[in-house]
Amino acid sequence: MYLTFGVTLVDITTKIAGIRLKNPTMLASGIMDEDAGSMQRIIECDAGAIVTKSIGLNAREGYPNPTVIELNHGILNAMGLPNPGIEQYCQEIRQLKNSKTPVIGSIYGANTREFIELGKRMEDHGVSALELNLSCPHAKSYGLEVGCDPKLVQEITSSVKEKVGIPIFVKLSPNVTNIIEIAIAAEEGNADAIVAINTVKGMKIDLELGKPILSNKIGGYSGKAIKPIGIRCVYEIAKNVDIPIVGVGGVTTGEDALEYIMAGASAVQIGSGVYYRGIDIFKKVCVEIEQLMKAYGYKKLTEIIGVAHT
Numbered sequence: 001m002y003l004t005f006g007v008t009l010v011d012i013t014t015k016i017a018g019i020r021l022k023n024p025t026m027l028a029s030g031i032m033d034e035d036a037g038s039m040q041r042i043i044e045c046d047a048g049a050i051v052t053k054s055i056g057l058n059a060r061e062g063y064p065n066p067t068v069i070e071l072n073h074g075i076l077n078a079m080g081l082p083n084p085g086i087e088q089y090c091q092e093i094r095q096l097k098n099s100k101t102p103v104i105g106s107i108y109g110a111n112t113r114e115f116i117e118l119g120k121r122m123e124d125h126g127v128s129a130l131e132l133n134l135s136c137p138h139a140k141s142y143g144l145e146v147g148c149d150p151k152l153v154q155e156i157t158s159s160v161k162e163k164v165g166i167p168i169f170v171k172l173s174p175n176v177t178n179i180i181e182i183a184i185a186a187e188e189g190n191a192d193a194i195v196a197i198n199t200v201k202g203m204k205i206d207l208e209l210g211k212p213i214l215s216n217k218i219g220g221y222s223g224k225a226i227k228p229i230g231i232r233c234v235y236e237i238a239k240n241v242d243i244p245i246v247g248v249g250g251v252t253t254g255e256d257a258l259e260y261i262m263a264g265a266s267a268v269q270i271g272s273g274v275y276y277r278g279i280d281i282f283k284k285v286c287v288e289i290e291q292l293m294k295a296y297g298y299k300k301l302t303e304i305i306g307v308a309h310t
C-alpha cells in the first residue's frame with residue numbers, strides 16, 4: 001500500500017516467508033475468525049492477512065463461562081480452544097479461497113501426528129501458510145504445553161514441514177523460562193517464521209466469592225499490558241534467529257506496531273486491539289504507521305525492521 005503525504009510516498013508493504021502483505025497488520029488467531037463471514041469483514045477492513053481460529057482434529061466445546069474478563073489494562077481469557085473441528089471448519093476456509101488477502105490456518109494438536117494431519121487438511125483447503133499453536137497441553141506431559149519443550153517443538157515443526165508445501169509459522173508462548181531456545185528449536189525444525197507471543201498466564205480473584213473468576217481459574221492475559229513482554233521476546237528472538245518474526249501482543253496503535261518492527265518483526269498481529277478500537281483498527285494502525293514513518297523520515301517499512309539492534 002502506498003499513501004501520498006504531499007510528495008512523499010510511504011511504502012508499508014512487507015513480506016513473510018515469500019508471502020507478500022499489502023500492509024504489516026494481521027488478524028491474530030482467536031478473534032473474529034470463527035466463520036468465513038467475520039473473517040471476510042476483517043479482510044474488508046484492510047488487514048494485510050488473517051489468521052484463523054486455532055483448529056483441532058475434533059470439535060471442542062471449550063470451558064464453561066466465565067471465559068473472558070476485561071481488566072483495566074488487558075483482557076484475561078480461558079476459552080479452552082472451542083472450535084468445530086477441522087472437517088466442519090474447512091467449509092469456512094473454502095469460502096475464502098479466492099481472497100487476495102492471505103489466510104493463515106492456525107492448528108493445534110496434542111502430538112506430532114495430529115499436527116501433520118491438520119496441516120495437510122488446511123493445505124488442501126487452500127490456506128497460504130500454517131500457524132502452529134504450540135500453547136496447548138501435550139498429551140503425554142500432564143498439562144505441560146507442547147511449546148515448552150524445545151525437542152518437541154523441533155520435532156513437530158520439521159515433521160509438519162516435511163509433509164506440507166506451504167510456509168510454516170510457529171507461534172510461541174511467553175510462558176517459558178527461555179524463549180530463545182524455543183525459537184532456535186523452531187528454526188532448526190525448518191520453520192519459515194516465528195510468531196511471538198501468545199497470551200501471558202494470569203488470574204483474577206473475585207473478593208466476594210474468594211475464588212478465581214474464570215471457570216478454568218487460570219487464563220491468558222492479552223492486550224495493552226503485555227506489549228513490553230512481546231517486544232522483549234521479539235527483540236531476543238531476532239537477535240538469535242534468522243527467519244522472519246511476526247510480533248503480537250498489545251498492538252493497538254501505529255506506534256505499537258512500529259516498536260515491534262524496530263525490535264525485529266516483519267509484521268504484527270492484532271487481537272485484543274479489535275475490542276479496544278473496533279474492526280477499523282487495521283486501517284487506523286496503517287494510517288498511524290504511515291504518519292510516523294513520514295515524521296521520522298522513513299520511506300519503506302522494510303528498512304525499519306530490526307533497527308533497534310543497530
Ligand SMILES: Cc1cc2nc3c(=O)[nH]c(=O)nc-3n(C[C@H](O)[C@H](O)[C@H](O)COP(=O)(O)O)c2cc1C
Pocket residue numbers: 028029030031053054068075077079081106133171197198199221222223224226248249250251269270271272273
Ligand atoms: C479471546 C481470545 C482467544 C484467543 N484464541 C487463540 C487461539 O485460538 N489460538 C491462538 O494461537 N491464540 C489465541 N489467542 C491469542 C492471540 O492470538 C494473541 O496471541 C494474544 O491475544 C496477544 O495479542 P493481543 O494482545 O493483540 O490480543 C486468543 C486471544 C484472545 C483474547
